[in-house]
Amino acid sequence: MTDRHFDAVIVGAGFAGMYMLHRLRTMGFSARVFEAGSGVGGTWYWNRYPGARCDVESMEYSYQFSDELEQEWKWSERYAAQPEILRYANHVAERFDLRRDIQFDTRVKAAVYDDPTGRWLIELADGAKVTAAYCIMATGCLSSTNTPNFKGLDAFKGPCYHTGRWPHEGVDFTGRRVGIIGTGSSAIQSIPIIAQKAKHLFVFQRTPNYAVPARNAPMDPEFERRFKANYAQLRAKAKQARTGNLYPISEKPALEASEEERRLEYQARWDKGGLGFIGSFADLLFDKAANDTATEFIRSKIREIVHDPEVAKTLSPHSVVGCKRLCIDTGYYETFNRPNVSLVDVSTSPIEKITENGLEANGKEYELDAIVFATGFDAMTGALFRIDIRGIGGQALKAKWSAGPRTYLGLATAGFPNLFTITGPGSPSVLSNMLPSIEQHVDWIADCMGHMRNRGLTRIEATVAAEDAWVAHVNQVAERTLFPSCNSWYLGANIPGKPRVFMPYLGFPTYVQKCNEVVRNGYEGFRLSEK
Ligand code: N01
Helix, strand or coil, X not given: CCCCEEEEEEECCCHHHHHHHHHHHHCCCCEEEEXXXXXXXXXXXXXXXXXXXXXXXXCCCCCCCCXXXXXXXXXXXXXXXXXHHHHHHHHHHHHCCCHHHEECCCCEEEEEEECCCCEEEEEECCCCEEEEEEEEECCCCCCCECCCCCECCCCCCCCEEEHHHCCCCCCCCCCCEEEEECCCHHHHHHHHHHHHHCCEEEEEECCCCCEEECCCCECCHHHHHHHHHCHHHHHHHHCCCCCCCCCCCCCCCHHHCCHHHHHHHHHHHHHHCCHHHHHCCCCCCCCHHHHHHHHHHHHHHHHHHCCCHHHHHHHCCCCCCCCCCCEEECCHHHHCCCCCEEEEECCCCCCCEECCCEXXXXXXXXXXXXXXXXXXXXXXXXXXXXXXXXCHHHCEHHHHCCCCCCCEXXXXXXXXXXXXXXXXXXXXXXXXXXXXXXXXXXXXXHHHHHHHHHCCCCEEEECHHHHHHHHHHHHHHHHCCCHHHCCCHHHCCCCCCCCCCCCCCCCHHHHHXXXXXXXXXXXXXXXXXXX
8 A cells, every 4th residue: 555545544633533543553454544633632622712621521531442541541630621631632642653644734625435446535635635445534523613604704803713713822811801602511611711811701692501510620539549440340331321421310200209309319410510410310301391390400500609680590591401412510600790791692682793893782782802702513514514525426425415414323324335434423422422432433443344354345335224214213212302302503403504403313322232233233234245
């Protein structure tokens, strides 16, 4: 193989691309990673906004493919902050000597399947071309940023920032009037930090969001010691849970508990902090009446924390908790008690335009020195559609998925042989702990490539029938839940014109079982051939 022809091209050097490269190299495949950024880390390379921190506990948000790596790395806090996770990614890159096969500062422009040769032709932004037997998309679920097309977007004379593309040198907001648009996880983490520096912070909220305290703290050495001593068992236990996380999910329905029992359980989870709040009762994501009991608890907390009753009311959501990803915070609601923070409700009259001096909303101009867009991402499909991906007969992926993504297991799509997506739509991905989900996908793909090589097979393609059945199943599972009830990015509802289709798959253990069964049944649902 020359440096223009590879067994596999991997797009993206986040946690998915890094491990994929490691696995394939260990198996003797030639692989090249192309990464748009100047370093490894993906999400954690780009999202450097103030307060960026993982909402999965650090002991669980890490690779498990290497015992040595697991044992040697030390996390300093219960929830790791972005700089520490990025240090971890860099440590992994060094430890496994990954950088020599990663080409940084290189965006992939197109990936086209060439029928006659059965190879993928990959075109890079600078016009260079390479070919590969397999094309593996490790492009991330939340990597294509969304900046709403506000009128006058270019008119503002001050700096604009997007949380998902934060300047590497950081931003000093001292003494500045700052406007932040959005109240999702990124905003909820950054607002308390920006408020400490800004002269005044205006928070433009379209939809209030539920946040429960993270209760972040320095890592307890005894907890770490016990965790490391039992890593394998704990990882195995987590894999039995719906989300692949260790927080307990109660088997008891909220509606079968007494009011007092519910209050005690919610309070205990609130005090413990973190995403585990949503596991308080078994039916919270399935039964609206059950969910109402949890939302009322959170609203009562907001009323307790926020001094101004009007502000508390505006901050209080009435949607289903967990329908959008639950946010975990450090001092979010408390921040609205500060005299230098104003909440601007733009739910009934949207932001009208960006002006030279700030922005207009509710018929009023807010004068600002800086604007922060915490407006999220074109999730799950956005990063794939930025690449011109074409399968058999030149069919564009974007056209095939125009009514919503269609995959088999979130791993492959019919008409695109030898193309794999790591944590693609139709897989647990964002509804699970991403690291174990990534490893499961990478291992599946690597094992599949090994299987094909051992049998002299060169081409694998999902069948239309298997894909149709899987898409229907993903939808059926979602319909049994409350997820379709709000305008979340899980449904693509945050992007104007994007089809409203629930994209991730709920249920890590059932999913893994299905993937393993497919293999046991000779890659059922895929067509494997020599050419
Ligand atoms: O983005 P979001 P995010 N006018 O889409 C608002 C992960 N993550 O970057 O709800 C006014 O959640 C929008 O309003 P609305 C995590 O999975 C994890 O915060 O559409 N407002 C919303 O408030 C998360 O879910 C971590 O009405 C507009 C906000 O912008 C995901 O990333 C940390 C608007 C966007 O919220 C995305 O989170 C950070 C408009 N035109 C992120 N358009 C952790 O691990 C959009 N908005 C903790």
